[in-house]
Amino acid sequence: MTSSPKSRRQILVGVASLAAASLGVGVVAGARITSPEDAAAKTAAPKASQITVPVEKKALSSKVVGRGDASFDGAVNIRVETSGLTTPAIVTGKVPAVGSTIAEGKALLEIVGRPVIALAGVLPMYRSLAPGSKGPDVLQLERTLDRLGFDPGSVDGKYDSGTARAVRELYEQAGYDAPEAEQQLKDAADAAKKNTDAAKKALRQAQSQLKQAKDAKAPDLTVQKGAVEDAKEALADAREAQDDAELKAGTPLPVAEIVYVKSLPRRVDKVNVERGGTASGAVMSASGAALVVTLKVDAAAGENLKPGMAAILTLGDGSTVNAKVKRATRKGESYDVVVAPNKLNAKQLEQLRDANVRVTIPVKSTSGKVLTVPLAALSAGSDGASRVEVLRDGKTELVPVKVGLSADGFAAVTPVGDAKLGEGDQVVVGR
Structure with a gap:
């Protein structure tokens, strides 16, 4: 059977269309086929680039920051040596109230009608003294009397007429008759x-x-x-x-009428006796009259703290109180740091009482603004010298520097020799 010319044309057009379609499918499939090398190149991490920050000019200040508990300084138990009494040690008056102040040279208690006078000293009253007595306790007494303005004559550890006279004056100022000899x-x-x-x-x-x-x-x-x-x-x-x-026959000093406390004045924290009761053991406990804040810091920080350093206490309402470091005592791998407020008004005293507060102690500071870089920008060369890597015009340059004070993640730096480093220069801190 012979086909017509029209039929042959239709067949040719169909074949051409089929070929074109096949070619398109091949092109698309070819585009989706990737060699192993091309696939690895496309999935590899991008080339690392430097992370930089600008050199800044600013003041640095290193500080110790912590939290501390407020309390009255140096609690001690106060005991009266009553063994020298010939009668029971009955408390007859002058019982102090909690919160009152024990002042040097004043009676803190009355026992059997006689005063117990508080004096500052480290050696306890362990015996009665009288003219003719000698020893370190007499020397402490004479030094104390002399410091308080009662002239004992020669301060030589010998209880003589001058010492007896000064003791009489002490009692007179306290408002009591002086003791009498037997x-x-x-x-x-x-x-x-x-x-x-x-x-x-x-x-x-x-x-x-x-x-x-x-x-x-x-x-x-x-x-x-x-x-x-x-x-x-x-x-x-x-x-x-x-x-x-x-x-x-001169004025003696009975053992039961003097109490030595390491430092005065002090605040009465607790009273263990009452009028009409018998004094025995610790008659009261007392702490320093001044409120202090005690915090614990690690040994590295504590080694830099010295008495007299300025400090700042942040109260609960956000207000601050200026203070000073009173003492820093090492306890193993840490330090107990005692900070004393400079001056407190009634409101601040009430806020601090038994509170836990933030304490900031500036240790060092730069003199004004200096060139600073992040600590992460510093590295050490083979000779151990410090350096920073500076990015300039797309290239990095190692700049030797002398490192000063470090604080808050930054370090003060000074370029060494002819090296150049200025504010705004970009230093590498990572990649």
Whole structure:
């Protein structure tokens, strides 16, 4: 069967269309086929680029920051040595209230009608003192009296008439009669004075007899002169005995009437006695009159802290109080740091009482603004010297620097020698 020309044309057009379609499918499939090399290239991480930050000019200040608990400084237990009393140690008055202040040279308590006077000192009162006593406790007493303005004479560790006089003045200022010596000592002093008076009278009589003999022009005055010399020696002995007796009868210091505390004034925290009760053991506990804040810091930070350094306390309402470091005491791998406020008003005192507050202690600071870079920008060369990597015109350059104060993640730097580094330069901190 012979096809017509029209049929042949239709067949040719169909074949062409089919070929074109096949070609298109092949092109698309070819585009989607990727070689292993091309696939690896497309999935590899992009080439690393530098992360840079600009060099800045600013002031740096390193500081120790922590939280501390507020309390009254240095709590101690106060004990009265009552073993020297001949009667029970009954509390008869002057019982302090919690929160009151123990002042040096004032009575903090009354026992059997006598004051217990507080003095500052490290050696406790362990015995009664009296004229003739010697030792380190007497020396402490004399130094204390002298510091308070009561002149004890020679500060030599010997309880003499000057010490006794100063003790009397201490009691008078505290508002009490001074202690008295035992009656037999006072009687001995009175008897010694009478002996001195008798010796004076005997000397006057001997001198009068010698004068009468001279007036009578007696040929021999040996007896009369001898009597005068004997009377003079007797008077000297009587006076020496009187001085010794009066010294012994001087103002004593009973062991139960003085309490030494390491430092004063202090605040009464707790009272363990009441009027009419018996004093035994710790009669009260007291802390420093001044409020302080105590915080714990690690050894590295604590080593840089010294007494007198300025500090800042941040109160609960966000306000601040200026303070100073009072002491920093190492405890193993840490330090206990005590900070004392400079001055507190009534509101601040109430806010601080038993509070936990933020404490900031500036340690070092730069003198004004200096060139600074992040700590991450610093590296060390083979010689151990510090350097930074600066990106300039697409290229990096190592710049040697001298590193100063570091604080808050930044370090003060100074270019070394002819090296150039300025504000705004881009330093590499990572890739």
